[in-house]
Amino acid sequence: MKKQKVYKSDKDILKAIQRSNDHNLQAYMFILPWLIGFVIFTVGPFFYTMYLSFFDVQKTGLGWQTTFVGIDNYIVAFFKNLAYIPALLEFIVVEVTYVPAIIIASFILAILLNRDLKFRGGFRTIFFLPVIVLSGSVMDKLLDTGSTRLSDFSENIIFKMIMNYNMGAARALLALFENFTMVLWFTGIPIILFINGLQKINTQLYEAAKIDGATTWQILWKITVPIIKPTALIVTIFTIVQIGMYNINPVYGLIKDSMYDLAGGLGLASAYTWVYTLVVLFFVLVALFIFGSREKKTEVKLTSIQRLNFDRMREQIAQGNEEVNHA
């Protein structure tokens, strides 16, 4: 006689059902184009660039010729090329100043917009506009002609005080304030994401806190901020990546210049990009560290028939347990 399988818990049942739910063939048929592209055009290149960064790459009549040069490319990047390290530092300064400013600005704007307002849609339309019209070259032109400059802050007294204290920090702050419009222009998508997150908060929580005598300020810090943390994480990572793509990131330009020339320099360009990638990943890790992780949810999708089965099996288990208890 065939031994019937005994399910001990809900988890076992779910696992069994899930297994019967697998549609490997169909699913892989659907994702095949993406999967091929992902392996060939993204995963492969990702590691190949790491490999290339230790080589000298030359284009010859026979194709690509690579010769191992050890860490020469990195030595050039760090010590011989005078443009790379300053560019990288500038990128780091931009990330460190812009990202917090963008997150805070978009969070405040989301809170302002997340209430009953007239022209709410109008404001949202204005705040989202840059997402559509901003391209690298447009931003280039705007920065170039100084159209983003609201006013000159360098004569400001507070600013001068900071300047006396720390020149570097002062310069970073000045860049941030002078380009505050640029900061706002990056908040388009973060605002929408934050509003979306805020709307998912149960309003009963606020009411309960109010009855217990919490002030608006306390509600903001004790309820809204902790709940919005996962959203903040996503917004932060998104912003870190977004900023890298525009011309305020001097590293991209440098890499582009060394990439444009097919005859050589690709090994060096690989070294540049790898160091750059590590910096970006570092920022992402910092974001993960600050905004923490949320608990894992297990989610299983059942068909309606399977749900019936699941309920029946659970009942059987319950009955079985009862019988055991009686005996």
Add this chain to the structure above:
Amino acid sequence: MHKLKKLFTKIAELYQTIYNRRNRYKKLIGQIVIYVLLITISYVFLFPLFSMVSLAFMSPEDIINPEIDWLPQSFYLGNFTASIKVLNAGKALFNSIWFSGLLAIAQTIVSALTGYAFARYEFRFKKILFALILVSFIVPVPVILIPRIMMIASAQDMIGTPLIGTVYPQIVMAIFGQGVNSAILILIFFNFFKMIPTVLFEAAKIDGASALDQFWHITIKMSLSTIVVVLLFSFVWNWNETYVTGLLLRNNTILLPTQLGIFDSIFTTRPPEIPGQGGEARLSEAYKMAATLLTMVPLFIIYFAAQKQFVEGIEKTGITGE
């Protein structure tokens, strides 16, 4: 005694109304503060656009005139006619539209297929692959671009026809789901498809519909609005993408944004037929602003026609969690 009681209730009522009114004033002041804040911020948001528009319509005399700050004296269109010439705007616009459109269509189809598989089926390595989609968004473009360029260069040696400088490499990458921001596009589809009740698919399956039938007749026909959203986003992102396009397309097919990127160099190398060329810096700034405004016009039109779809599209990514 009775009178006293009446008096007290009256006082209490009076106090109540004063209190209410004060509360209402407080609320009103709060509202006003919020509106002032939002309007100020909106001004900061739009400031570059305002200054751009104002400068673009200024005639050379207006620009030199120090008394004129925002409003030009006359509606001067010379900057635009000059920029249209420099940008080769007609051809560039035409090229940009079909280039972005083609890539958008390819991206939309692949994202729909991929998003559908993740939303509808359970399969092996699903979680890992889904995580990889998200991770692929973080990877900086240059890292994967170097080997891609090498691949393309090798391929063009093999075929014998030039590929760099043509649209083919980008189209191939879009077809295989590796275009601009394709992770976000997949997410939009994934979240919408997930909302379709599975009962529909089961019913179709019982009636003998194949996997493709289920995809086409149920999923696609139900999600036309989402398809429009993805198409729009993909179009705009491909339009605005200048980094990869600049490297792969070079200047063989002129596009509006890339033309704008090299506007300065075209502007200065052209024979001096345009007034103000090589003159004062602010004069050429007016041309730059006019050119920038021109390249943005198509996007403005798209945005104001479909702003609701754009905002909803970002909400539909569902990456803020359920």
